[in-house]
Amino acid sequence: xxxxxxxxxxALLFSIGVVAQAADKxxxxxxxxxxxxxxxxxxxxxxxxxxxxxxxxxxxxxxxGIKIKYSILKGAGPAVxxxxxxxxxxxxxxxxxxxxxxxxxxLPTKLVLGHEQGGNTFIxxxxxxxxxxxxxxxxKKIAIQKGTAGETNFYRFIEANGLNSKDFRIVNLSGADGQxxxxxxxxxxxxxxxxxxxxxxxxxxxxxxxxxxxxSIKSRGALVVTDAFxxxxxxITKRVVKVFxxxxxxxxxxxxxxxxxxxxxxxxxxxxxxxxxLVNTSLKDKYNPLLDQDLVNHYKAIVDFSxxxxxxxxxxxxxxxxxxxxxxxxxKELGLQHYWDKH
Amino acid sequence: xxxxxxxxLLLGSLLIGNANLQAAAKTSKxxxxxxxxxxxxxxxxxxxxxxxxxxxKLVTQRELQGLNSEVALLRDQLTxxxxxxIANSARSLTISGILQNRYTGVTSSNVPQASNGFSFGSAxxxxxxxxxxxxxxxxxxxxxxxxLNGAIAPYNVQPNDVYLQYSIFQSLDPEKSTLNFVxxxxxxPFGLEPQxxxxxxxxxxxxxxAGGSGLNLAARDFGIQFKGDFFPAYDAGYNYRVPFIEYAVxxxxxxxxxxxxxxxxxxxxxxxxxxxxxxxxxDFRGLTFGSxxxxxxxxLALNNGGxxxxxxxxxxxxxxxxxxxxxVSSPIGFTAEYAxxxxxxxxxxxxxxxxxxxxxxxxxxTLTLFYQWGExxxxxxxxxxRLDDWWPKTYQPFIRIDHWDPNTAISGNETSIxxxxxxxxxxxTTKLQLNYNVSNIRATNTKANQFIAQxxxxx
Numbered sequence: 001x002x003x004x005x006x007x008x009x010x011a012l013l014f015s016i017g018v019v020a021q022a023a024d025k026x027x028x029x030x031x032x033x034x035x036x037x038x039x040x041x042x043x044x045x046x047x048x049x050x051x052x053x054x055x056x057x058x059x060x061x062x063x064x065g066i067k068i069k070y071s072i073l074k075g076a077g078p079a080v081x082x083x084x085x086x087x088x089x090x091x092x093x094x095x096x097x098x099x100x101x102x103x104x105x106x107l108p109t110k111l112v113l114g115h116e117q118g119g120n121t122f123i124x125x126x127x128x129x130x131x132x133x134x135x136x137x138x139x140k141k142i143a144i145q146k147g148t149a150g151e152t153n154f155y156r157f158i159e160a161n162g163l164n165s166k167d168f169r170i171v172n173l174s175g176a177d178g179q180x181x182x183x184x185x186x187x188x189x190x191x192x193x194x195x196x197x198x199x200x201x202x203x204x205x206x207x208x209x210x211x212x213x214x215x216s217i218k219s220r221g222a223l224v225v226t227d228a229f230x231x232x233x234x235x236i237t238k239r240v241v242k243v244f245x246x247x248x249x250x251x252x253x254x255x256x257x258x259x260x261x262x263x264x265x266x267x268x269x270x271x272x273x274x275x276x277x278l279v280n281t282s283l284k285d286k287y288n289p290l291l292d293q294d295l296v297n298h299y300k301a302i303v304d305f306s307x308x309x310x311x312x313x314x315x316x317x318x319x320x321x322x323x324x325x326x327x328x329x330x331x332k333e334l335g336l337q338h339y340w341d342k343h
Numbered sequence: 344x345x346x347x348x349x350x351x352l353l354l355g356s357l358l359i360g361n362a363n364l365q366a367a368a369k370t371s372k373x374x375x376x377x378x379x380x381x382x383x384x385x386x387x388x389x390x391x392x393x394x395x396x397x398x399x400k401l402v403t404q405r406e407l408q409g410l411n412s413e414v415a416l417l418r419d420q421l422t423x424x425x426x427x428x429i430a431n432s433a434r435s436l437t438i439s440g441i442l443q444n445r446y447t448g449v450t451s452s453n454v455p456q457a458s459n460g461f462s463f464g465s466a467x468x469x470x471x472x473x474x475x476x477x478x479x480x481x482x483x484x485x486x487x488x489x490x491l492n493g494a495i496a497p498y499n500v501q502p503n504d505v506y507l508q509y510s511i512f513q514s515l516d517p518e519k520s521t522l523n524f525v526x527x528x529x530x531x532p533f534g535l536e537p538q539x540x541x542x543x544x545x546x547x548x549x550x551x552x553a554g555g556s557g558l559n560l561a562a563r564d565f566g567i568q569f570k571g572d573f574f575p576a577y578d579a580g581y582n583y584r585v586p587f588i589e590y591a592v593x594x595x596x597x598x599x600x601x602x603x604x605x606x607x608x609x610x611x612x613x614x615x616x617x618x619x620x621x622x623x624x625x626d627f628r629g630l631t632f633g634s635x636x637x638x639x640x641x642x643l644a645l646n647n648g649g650x651x652x653x654x655x656x657x658x659x660x661x662x663x664x665x666x667x668x669x670x671v672s673s674p675i676g677f678t679a680e681y682a683x684x685x686x687x688x689x690x691x692x693x694x695x696x697x698x699x700x701x702x703x704x705x706x707x708x709t710l711t712l713f714y715q716w717g718e719x720x721x722x723x724x725x726x727x728x729r730l731d732d733w734w735p736k737t738y739q740p741f742i743r744i745d746h747w748d749p750n751t752a753i754s755g756n757e758t759s760i761x762x763x764x765x766x767x768x769x770x771x772t773t774k775l776q777l778n779y780n781v782s783n784i785r786a787t788n789t790k791a792n793q794f795i796a797q798x799x800x801x802x
Contacts, residue, residue, distance in 0.1 A: 071723075075722065078579070079582075081580050081581050082722060088721075088723070100580075101579055141480065146516075146579060147582050184479060186479035311579050312580075
């Protein structure tokens, strides 16, 4: 009897271990996604918002009894990194710079799908300054939000214009504070996304923007998965990737632009600017999710950029970080291997 | 008035935004990306997802008039509400509060004890705070805090924190040092137990050395404080900032909260803390070593009963110093703290001239170990927004050893309390604390066990 009591906890632990090993599917799949700054319950990236709005993952995994859990985080990319580091998320869907910073900081993740090329950056200046070019902003106070993809967008944009950070007085402000500061006249300019309410109000003018620049200087988000999840559930990982590819395929078609606009407007983006951003754009190029050489090169460039700006301490191998196996299998399954152009 | 204008503008934008949404919805039909079986495809000719787009369709004058009427109606409603029902303030204002309601029961004792019962904990606080001057340029903000506490016996409401704070250095760039100036009634920068929050102090009761029956370091005082940091490490990937050196130096009356000073001498309190300057993913994140010192003078009094020595000009020195170490990196947390007090008083005498002074040395320490399941202490929990009133449940068992020796020259007068506790965080500002205190008060030869159940809630 005594022996039985002595070994019972060990036996119990062993049984739990066996049961855990036997489980080939998780009880739930957890997604950590940044929110828009206007509607903090909705996803920042249109593809993710579409996946959520159309309940695509819930439908995919309904028969398996797997629950889908979304954590929509106001703290943008850094909050997604924190969520993955704390073991509270299996997948992260966020911008290039925080993906790189997380990985360089030791986050055990792999990049399994690209998404969304090039949200445009706009440099806004106070209307009364009558500034018409980036060069006229030299020496002026300009606000950016550090640690987000917007930071890289800004630096890459000014560098493409022959300028660098030392040409300006950089102030670190969140999106909302930056808008308030510009309206109050406390700063001279602001690096913003394409939503421009201050321009509508006559408080700011557009000094420069990236609309005519190649996509290579714009941000590119990604879907990442934790190593542990991918190792334990490779088939589930492939199916998640497949769902995101289906969503990318949907928004890549011009005929679906109205539905894309409905979803993004619901997420808080201003219809007028969303339409302007998307209507003369090749949706197929913009929402190309392929892990092609273009994307790999983009991430290598962001690693170099982060190192140069001392955002990370050491390089890591982007080729090792990018895992094409899931997307290649999913593309084949969907018959979409040749739908998007490889660059 | 400008607020009204702004609100009307905001409402207008929202309405237009809503109209945008409706316009977008109107031009689209729900499209499912579900793949159909071959049979379905054969049976039913798949309709094009979106046949036409009427994206450029203009609104009619009647629709526009309807929208204008709606905006005008909302503006009138809001103006009336602002005038009659909505509170206003001259500057930015946040109203918040913390309340503690507890039940205390003595489960066993070898001497007669006070009866069990319900009471406030140490807080029934309502707090008003905000910015008096916001500097968007560099974050050199001027802020204020005014709070009242009604939980201090005999339950008179008294000022708690009443201070102004100014950021002398910029505060926007996380990679630069900070320096703040605090003026008014405030906590003193000494140790952990006397001043830090629930992330490092899980027990319902303050450690003895920090409380009124110890060195009274948790009590507020009126004065000024400079606090800041040097050499911050910033991990942009997690928006995590940790300064290598944190410091604080304060000058206080020394007479405690809500009391005027009784002498010209001021007490000096200083603290320095060294944090591990590491990235978020480092195993050393959350490791801190701290040292604190408190030195000052008080009016000379007899050590038995505290009768003041007459004659004026008599003063007794008051010195406290302490060390602490903490390692709090969710899910585990550990703190250890040690504090010594040296208090001068008169052994005998009635005047300064014939007073005989002596020094009493007291000593206290605490050890706390806790573990937590849940996201309460992760920054992301405060960063997550959901349509429902979601908050991550967090469970936190802990153990704390609290030891106090009021006079090291006398043996057998120490008090030890071992607390076994469990905290349940179940809503954004609410927790249930269950503490079981096993006390050994050697001075009175009392051995008592006490159970505390306390709800702490805030708004």
